[in-house]
Amino acid sequence: MTMSDTYDTPDTRDMLDRTRQGVIGKPLDRPEGGLKVAGQATYAAEYARESCAEGVLVGATISTGRVTAIHKDEVLAMPGVLGVYAAPQMLRRPAQGTAGEAPLQDPSRVDYPMQPVALVVAETFEQATTAAKALRIDYDDASTSARFLPTHETAEAAKEPVTAGDLEAALRDAAYVIDANFTTPGHASAAMEPHAAVAEWDGDDLTLWGSLQMIAFNVAELADSLGIDPDHVRILSPYVGGGFGSKLGISHEAVAASLAARELGRPVRVVMSRQQVFQSIMRRSETVQRIRLGAGADGRLTAFGHEALVSNLPEESFSEPVTQASEFLYAGNNRLLAVRKSDITRLTAGSVRAPGEAVGMQALEVAIDELAIAMNLDPVELRKRNLPETVPGEGTPYSSRRLVEALDAGAAAFGWDQRSPTPCARREGEWWIGMGMSSAARVNILAKAEARVTLTAQGHVVVETDHTDIGTGSYAIFGQIAAEMLGQPIDRTTVKLGDSLLPAGSGSGGSWGASSTGSAVFYACEAIRATLAQALGCSADDLILQDGKAWAEGVEARPVTDLLTQDLTRTGRIEPGELMEKVNQSTYGAFFCEVAVNAFTGETRLRRMTGAFGFGRVLNAKTARSQCIGGMVWGIGSALTEELSFDTRDGHLVNHDLAEYHMPVHADIPPMEVILLEERDADASPLQSKGVGELGICGAAGAIANAIYNACGVRLRDFPMTPDKLLADLPDPFAPAA
Known part of the structure; x- marks a missing residue:
């Protein structure tokens, strides 16, 4: 028996809020964690x-x-x-x-x-x-x-530009205008x-x-x-x-x-x-981005332009979707969003964690900060003023959007009210100290998936799907969904993954895995619950399952195993429907960080960082927090160290190992605070959850760039922000304090 659904209607039943087992959302350990730390998980x-x-x-x-x-x-x-x-x-x-x-x-x-x-x-x-x-x-x-450098002269439109209103006229009429160019290098x-x-x-x-x-x-x-x-x-x-x-x-x-x-x-x-x-x-493709923002005296965006140049091999259709978040994040009825691809002879460009937003938002969030400073307006307040009611140029409504809550929660936890808006206002010894912030946003995707769940005659739960666990916690999350739905202790739940002979899950990518394959697990469990309810003599809505027992109002509790004469197996399937087009489903958050910039060397050290994130129902608080921290670390690398360096004479990659491609290491990472904002998004999935795996990157590098400016007054638009780029413009380290 298979329970299948094309997800076209929001699921508002709050099913996982009415179950009794109490494992969903909890920060449970990964069941395979012991194997991994002991070197017994076979790769x-x-x-x-x-x-x-x-x-x-x-x-x-x-x-x-x-x-x-x-x-x-x-x-x-x-x-x-x-x-x-x-x-x-x-x-x-x-x-x-x-x-x-x-x-x-x-x-x-x-x-x-x-x-x-x-x-x-x-x-x-x-x-x-x-x-x-x-x-x-x-x-x-x-x-x-061959061509080894991307150029505008050889570039063609990657897709149809997004246009609305009259951008040029709106910029001419704006009280405040930002017109800035940004570059980001390739990433591995x-x-x-x-x-x-x-x-x-x-x-x-x-x-x-x-x-x-x-x-x-x-x-x-x-x-x-x-x-x-x-x-x-x-x-x-x-x-x-x-x-x-x-x-x-x-x-x-x-x-x-x-x-x-x-x-x-x-x-x-x-x-x-x-x-x-x-x-x-x-x-990940390198990018050259031009961002133009125009705002009135009231701090509301009237003009929004975001154009990008990316690259790939000839005949490759993939182009980094740099403007992806710009399509829905901020207001501005007069807009132009465009990505152009230049054909070059370099290693193939493709999807690297958070394609589009990872590099697009770090530039956008710096430009927004520049606008806030030009207007003498708090950067948090500027962002709040420019959240549109519907997607600009489309009129598409939003599903749940916890950006304001993320901005407020992050600011309060971080102590944003202690920030001085004036650069170089705080110095400790030879270090300038500054604070910066940015928004986080990432598109949400529901993908086709299938999973098989078995409730054995002995009361054990087995989840089977070919879905992979790439370090994101799939083993834990799918087990929690099944244990919660079927009222069994988590230690009586087994998850089998990564075998193509099993039902086809959504796979791990695009932050869609937990919600997509998890929804298939959810549907399979619903079918099992329906069969158990029939055996108990109650409706599925009235059925209560907890700790291996089944009962309903007015129906005596019985061991679930008493209702089974043999193993009970059901398969759940889900695939996206028109709902994804009718409602903009995205995840949101905010970053706040403090940096120290050395007045003599230009070295930047991150001192602390806070991220607040809203992404629907939290399925496992520990794995979600881990994903957010991992994303923030990626943002640190993008801001300060990571850069693929290609020889422009022949296109070969110069820094082709971890000795020369500089990623942040433990010594570079300060205390990281993660705030998970619980919410329910019925538009996104039957679980009312959305993806979190990539959200923690999107905009993080921008917050660090903004903190560097607040610390020392140097505004960099060329990532990564290495000491050599800061040195020439640093204030005189021997000058007396203002």
Whole structure:
């Protein structure tokens, strides 16, 4: 039996507020946490398969062109080498989530530096590595015709611009105008676990152990790349050591391992080095943004312009949706929002955690701060004055929107009233001290998902779906939903994930996983509850389940197991409907931070940070807090340290490891306060929850930039804000205090 629903009507029943088990929303530990800290959770590269050979990818040494010859014989004679394979079907780019999206190209074609073009397989990893380094490849080098820098001259519209009213006229008439340009560099996902795959064939059937986010889609992608029926592909990915968008689609290691394993007739493992991950797995595009804001004397926006230049490989349709939050966040009836894409010869650009808002909002929130200062208005108040009643230019209503509450709660907890609006007003020794803030906003998405739930005759609950856990807490959350709905203690609940033989969940990406697959779990449990109610002789609405017992008003409590003669299994499905178009469903929050800027060196140290967030029902307070903190850390990196650096002569990535791509470490992170604003959003999902995984990034870097200005009076619009960019404009450190 399957309970299915296209989500077109808001679910206002508050079902999870009427259940009795009391585990939903609680800060429960991850059930797999013990395995992970003890090193017993098996990740993709760790599966021990008998006679497993080791493969190492070889990257192109030209920027673009064609492979004309691979000198295999030289390395085939080396110790332990089993095979050398060209890339007849290896993806030239990671897929973006759907099979067939990237049609097969000329198999010899090279599109960017260090693109994997061959695989060397040997008995041991060391032998394969030695042979891969020795492999000679000839090329027809077309690098002289390549473009390595994005330019407006070569850019085309990524999508139809959003326009309303007359922006230019509104800017001319505005009492206050901000017209500023911002730049953000490319970013890497840099997941802790590198991309890895172990492939094994049994006749025509392939099993792949991989590190992937979207298994149902990944099966179709892998089958498409191999030219086989998806029914012959099984993918297992129960534990994923981070993805952040980089593992949404299959990439080179999965296809290469599968091809080599089929040719050799034995399992093959391919693990990318950290450098290969940086060089051949998708990046976040760099951006050049122009933001124009016009406001009247009353502090209300009348003009709103946000234009961006991004880049990608030719023929790639993905473009960083920089203006995504600008479409709905602030008022301004006269507007222009536009994104243009320039084709360049660099590593593929794709989805990196919070695509669009992560870089768009950090620039927007600085521009809003500049407007507040120009108007001598508190930045919090300016934002409050410019929250529209409906989406500007559309008239679409909003679902729940806790932005004002987030601004107020964050300001109160942080002590925003202690901030001086005058830069350089506070100094401690050789450090200027300042405060800054910004809004947070992220679109909410409900995705198609399916899950199977079984209530066993012994009263145990089993949840099954191919959904992945990339560190977000899926094992905990799905177990809590099922335990709450079926009135069983959490320790009698088991969650099975990451196997393509299980019902297809939504996958982990876009902050849609918990609400989407969680809603499928919810529906499956509702179907079980209906059957139990019938056995008890009451209506489903009157049924009460708690601690393994079932009862209703006027009906004596009985053990649930007394109502079961066998295991009771139901499958729930959900898919989005027109409601997503009829109502703007987004998540909101606010950041407040304090920084210290060294008066002599320009070094910035974050001293404390507060984030307040509203994202519907909180399903697990501990995992939600963890996601918010993780997002804020990403914001710190975006503001202060992270930057992909490409050689403009040939497009190759210069800082291709964690030694040179500088991410914040523990020593960089101050005390972080997270405030979770409980709310219910019936428009968003049956759970009345929304996604939180990416919200904590969106706008965070802007708050830090604003705090730096408040500290030392230097306004930077070029991220990251490294000391060298601050030094030239810092106040005289020896000047007497004002």
